[in-house]
Amino acid sequence: MRHTISVIVENKFGVLARVSGLFSSRSYNIDSLTVGETTDPSVSRMTIVVRGDDRVLDQVTKQLDKLVDVIEVTDLPAGSYVGRELVLLKVASESGTRTEILEIANIFRAITIDIGHKSMTLQITGAEEKVSAFIEMMKPFGILELARTGKVAMTRELNDKG
């Protein structure tokens, strides 16, 4: 099963390597990972999407919790949080296909952030399914480059503890 895990860590050398090493040592593949500072620059927040055996994941999160620089580990229950990602996508385009690409982009509320003679770079944000559907729609035009941030997630207020 797929899990979305939020990990709050001290912003120190090597934390990322230790956290990701823990997953790979258990042959647990990471689908996506994002890490960025919080409002306190000494503290970072990671959001990790992993897939695999639930029992093994339970062991991994317990081990994560024991790492010195890990402050908090939360396995977000499906349905309790909002998840979003951002994708940049460079698609082949010329005068003949540009209008069609822009029409599809409008439907998905994607925006154009760069344009040239042979390509356009579009930005789309949303839940994974929406983003994936947009990527599918762009494939026939020819995707030259694709960069996904991976998911960030936050619990809904009504699901917050305390």
Next chain:
Amino acid sequence: MRHTISVIVENKFGVLARVSGLFSSRSYNIDSLTVGETTDPSVSRMTIVVRGDDRVLDQVTKQLDKLVDVIEVTDLPAGSYVGRELVLLKVASESGTRTEILEIANIFRAITIDIGHKSMTLQITGAEEKVSAFIEMMKPFGILELARTGKVAMTRELNDKG
């Protein structure tokens, strides 16, 4: 100096740990890192923002290039690419402050993705300076949670090689 590095890798166990380990072994701190699949699920793309000595970074990128699972390493020259990030931000809000928060959000084109009695969750996307300015404006209301994806980046067509 700050650098934005794009790394194309085989999507295999342990690649993330090896790449991030290479930076930390040189005491090179990672400001942000994102990793996600490309259109080919066997290939992932990482965008890494690091800060430190240029000469050391040069050594690190050369070593990265030598790792078995690394396909391509590009140190993106400032000004040659578009960079974007996505941020989710849960801010304390009640009937007295909600309107004011929404007015500021509108100016930054941030959108509301969850609302409750005590808080709102906002989503903002953009270049780092815009995102940081918005976070500053939200601080007086009380930021309860913050999750940044970190930057993804793509070269502009006019700067593409070949």
